[in-house]
Amino acid sequence: MTQKDITFVADFLTEHFNEAPELYNRKGKYFNVERVGQYLKDEDDDLVSPPNTEGNQWFNFLKDSTHLKESPLLFPYYPEKSLHFVKRQMEGVIDQCLQKPADVIGKSVHQAVCMSLYKTSQSEDSTPQLFKLPFLWNDKTSNIHYVLFTILENSISKIYILRRHTDTSRSVSNGILAVEFGNFLNNSINESSDSRCYSCLDAHFYDDETVTVVLKESVEQEGKERVLAQLPLS
Numbered sequence: 001m002t003q004k005d006i007t008f009v010a011d012f013l014t015e016h017f018n019e020a021p022e023l024y025n026r027k028g029k030y031f032n033v034e035r036v037g038q039y040l041k042d043e044d045d046d047l048v049s050p051p052n053t054e055g056n057q058w059f060n061f062l063k064d065s066t067h068l069k070e071s072p073l074l075f076p077y078y079p080e081k082s083l084h085f086v087k088r089q090m091e092g093v094i095d096q097c098l099q100k101p102a103d104v105i106g107k108s109v110h111q112a113v114c115m116s117l118y119k120t121s122q123s124e125d126s127t128p129q130l131f132k133l134p135f136l137w138n139d140k141t142s143n144i145h146y147v148l149f150t151i152l153e154n155s156i157s158k159i160y161i162l163r164r165h166t167d168t169s170r171s172v173s174n175g176i177l178a179v180e181f182g183n184f185l186n187n188s189i190n191e192s193s194d195s196r197c198y199s200c201l202d203a204h205f206y207d208d209e210t211v212t213v214v215l216k217e218s219v220e221q222e223g224k225e226r227v228l229a230q231l232p233l234s
Contacts, residue, residue, distance in 0.1 A: 041084065160178050
């Protein structure tokens with residue numbers, strides 16, 4: 001330790017652990033607690049060493065402002081309470097603010113279409129995650145909403161594209177289709193389809209007309225190829 005470190009520790013002990021006679025009647029603590037830790041206790045009790053707000057620019061500003069002093073937009077300050085107490089108070093206010101929009105939005109949502117993608121066994125075993133990498137895209141020009149996803153169990157070489165019109169009363173052609181990559185990168189027709197099969201690692205819309213996909217070789221071997229491909233929706 002350097003002399004500077006020792007001085008720092010000594011100053012800390014001198015400042016925070018002096019005898020405090022005014023605390024003798026308080027249960028448990030006879031010395032000032034470390035001033036940061038008291039804010040983190042999950043208790044509703046008042047702070048042992050509340051902060052000194054004298055000279056605080058924000059408090060002076062509020063005190064001198066006729067309009068802000070009683071403003072309902074400002075969250076009240078509790079100088080005697082810990083951060084946990086303030087957090088609970090703020091969460092209550094936020095929950096109250098969000099409740100009305102949640103009710104209104106919830107009542108306005110309804111099912112537009114139901115489509116069966118796959119079936120799982122009825123066994124008691126936990127169902128594996130088959131639906132992977134859903135990516136959403138909204139084409140504002142044609143008012144069509146897209147969802148890209150893959151189904152892991154029996155079609156790892158396929159990527160599915162689901163599209164719906166943003167006006168739920170209207171339909172679009174080919175509402176769902178699959179693009180299969182398979183062995184389209186084979187160098188010759190003599191290569192077996194199993195040896196160069198590709199599956200999709202990730203897929204995102206690049207723009208309204210193009211999808212970007214990351215492909216990998218499905219065969220378990222060293223030096224598996226990775227391919228970044230741009231696919232036009234057309």
